[in-house]
Each structure stands twice: as structure tokens, then as C-alpha cells.
Amino acid sequence: DAGITQSPRHKVTETGTPVTLRCHQTENHRYMYWYRQDPGHGLRLIHYSYGVKDTDKGEVSDGYSVSRSKTEDFLLTLESATSSQTSVYFCAISETRGWNEQYFGPGTRLTVT
Amino acid sequence: DQQVKQNSPSLSVQEGRISILNCDYTNSMFDYFLWYKKYPAEGPTFLISISSIKDKNEDGRFTVFLNKSAKHLSLHIVPSQPGDSAVYFCAASAAGNQFYFGTGTSLTVIP
Secondary structure: OOOEEEEOOEEEEOOOOOEEEEEEEOOOOOEEEEEEEEOOOEEEEEEEEEEOOEEEEOOOOOOEEEEEEEOOEEEEEEOOOOHHHOEEEEEEEEOOOOOOOOEEOOOEEEEEO | OOOEEOOOOEEEEEOOOOEEEEEEEOOOOOOEEEEEEEOOOOOOEEEEEEEOOOOEEEEOOEEEEEEOOOOEEEEEEOOOOHHHOEEEEEEEEOOOOOOEEOOOEEEEEEO
């Protein structure tokens, strides 16, 4: 199994509070991704990174920001959480962007009340 | 707008029989396709892939078929086993760009 951990695994927070989710990898892969999984939508890309300090938006990036200061860590921040951001968040890594498989972390279940 | 669609939310199959999971896509530029398997409370795990230069790829009990003219791919599992019970996602990308995922099909293999 690829070495990917996510923290926290579960979080409940109130509307309007900032939240940061962390993804940590030990595989030294260049690409890292944040997805959210919602019923009826499958997995949707929020942001991705193609190197330290290099990030770009995915299809559902509004309300989210990311940072990557080290190869192994990719942070996802909800500046002011809303109930629509209640979801399961998955981090993934890959060696290249679209030509091979991505390896996923175990997920973080976030509930915004 | 969903570019990758899995129109069957669920599927039940008897152990030992064939499971066929289907996936349709709308973007003719997609040229690389993946299937993932997901157990509850875990992240998706890669199962099998196919590029658009092929129409079939096989790995043990799992075979993926690609019909580019119909913009359709399918995953065949033969024989199905109870441990195959999971949610299956298909995903597609174009020219090495981001993957788009389907909504998933929940497979139940009945012993």
C-alpha cells in the first residue's frame, strides 16, 4: 500500500470556522490531489499540486485553498466552513498527472453543523 | 455536467457468476480510463486501466472493455467472489490532465 495518511480522520465543526485537513505521503510522488466524495457526484477534484509551492484549481475549488510547502505534505483549508462542505475528503498521489493511477488516502469525514 | 456516468447505482450478482459494471462518457477527448474499487471507510484502490489505443485489458479475474465509438467502457469480473462486494468507480482523463470520476456502482456478490 502507498504510504498516505490523512488527519484528522473525522471532524465536526461549526459553520464559519476555519478547518485544515492534512495529507502526508512517504512515496515522494510529485503530484498530490484533494477530492471530495458526495452521494450522486462521485469523486470531484478540488485542487491539485504538481510540486512544492505549485498548485492549481480543480472543478470544485470555490471555498477551498491549498498549500504545499514540502513534497510530503499537502494541506487543504476551508477558510470559513459551510454546511455544503460536509463531505468525505480524499487525498491522492501519483507519479504523473493523468497517465497512470492515483493512490488514495483513507479519507477524512468532515461534518459542518 | 457529469462527463463520466455510471447509470446503475447498484448491482447484485451470485457468487461464481459474471459481474458487469458499465460506464459511459461524453468527452471524446478522453484517452485513458481507470477502474477503482472502494470498501466502506477506506480510500479507493486502483483496479485496472485501459488506454484508448486498446479495446481490452485483462488482469486475472478483471477485464475492462472499451468501445470508443459508443463512448462506453465496462468492467467484467469473472468469477465474482463475495470479497468483490464494494463500490466501483470508473474514471477518465484526456491528454494527461485531471481525472473525472463516475458516481459509482455498488456491487453485492451473494454467497
